Amino acid sequence: MISKRLSELRKKKQWSLQYIADQLNIAKSTYAGYESGYRQPSLEAVKELAILFGTTTDYLLGATDEEQPTIELTNAAFHMTVDGETVTEDEIVWLIAFLRAKRDIEKKK
Amino acid sequence: MISKRLSELRKKKQWSLQYIADQLNIAKSTYAGYESGYRQPSLEAVKELAILFGTTTDYLLGATDEEQPTIELTNAAFHMTVDGETVTEDEIVWLIAFLRAKRDIEKKK
C-alpha cells in the first residue's frame, strides 16, 4: 500500500529517488526499497515522508483514500502557509476574489 | 512518541494490555513493548491501532501534535475547493503568484 502511494506521489512531483533520499538522509537504495515494497520505512520515515509530500500518514498507510480532506477555502478554518509565511484571513479573501474573477474570465472565452 | 500516545489512550479507555493484544492478534509482551518504547509496531499494526482507538495514524505517530495541520500551499498535494469547485493545480500556481505579487506590493508601502 505505502509503496504504491509513495511511487504515485513522487511521480506526480517529478522528484528523483536521490532527491527524496537526500531529504530524509537515507540511501537511495533504501528509499527505492520503500517504493518497490522490498522494505518498509520506519515510523519516523513515514512521518517525514508525509511532511515532504504534503500529505498525511493516514494516506501513506492507506488508512484513508484521501490525500487530504477536501477543504472549502471560503470556510477556511485551517492553517496555511506560502513561502513559509502564514496566509492571513485577509489574504484568503483576496485569493478567493482573484480566483472567482479569473474563473469568470475563463468562462467567457 | 507513539509509545506515549498508546499508553495515554489505553489508560483513558481503561483497557488491559491483554485486551489490545487479543484484538491485534499479537502477544501481550509484544504490545507491552510498544508502550514501553522497547519495540516499534509495524506499519500495519499502527493502522490497526488507530482504528481500534478511534483515532488517526497521524495522531499516534505524532505527526499532528499541533491542533491544526499547517499546509504549505507551494507544496500542496491536497484537495481544496472554492464555491464547491475543485481548485486545480494550475489555479494554485496562479494563486501563489498572485499572493507573492500582492505581498511584494504591501512591503513597499
Next chain:
DNA sequence: AAAATTGTTCGCGTTTCGCGTACATCCATT
C-alpha cells in the same frame, strides 16, 4: 558518443521484531 543522472536489484552485516517465559504487583474473594 560520452558522461551524467536515474532507477533496480542483491548480498552482507546489523538491528530489531515477536514470542515465550519468568516474575512482581494489584485486587477480589474467602
Next chain:
DNA sequence: AATGGATGTACGCGAAACGCGAACAATTTT
C-alpha cells in the same frame, strides 16, 4: 491474612527485516 487470577514489566532467543554500498540497466543531458 491467604489464595488465586488477572495485570504489568523485563529479558533471552531465533527469525525477520532493516539500511547500506555496489553493480548494473535505462534514461537523459551534454
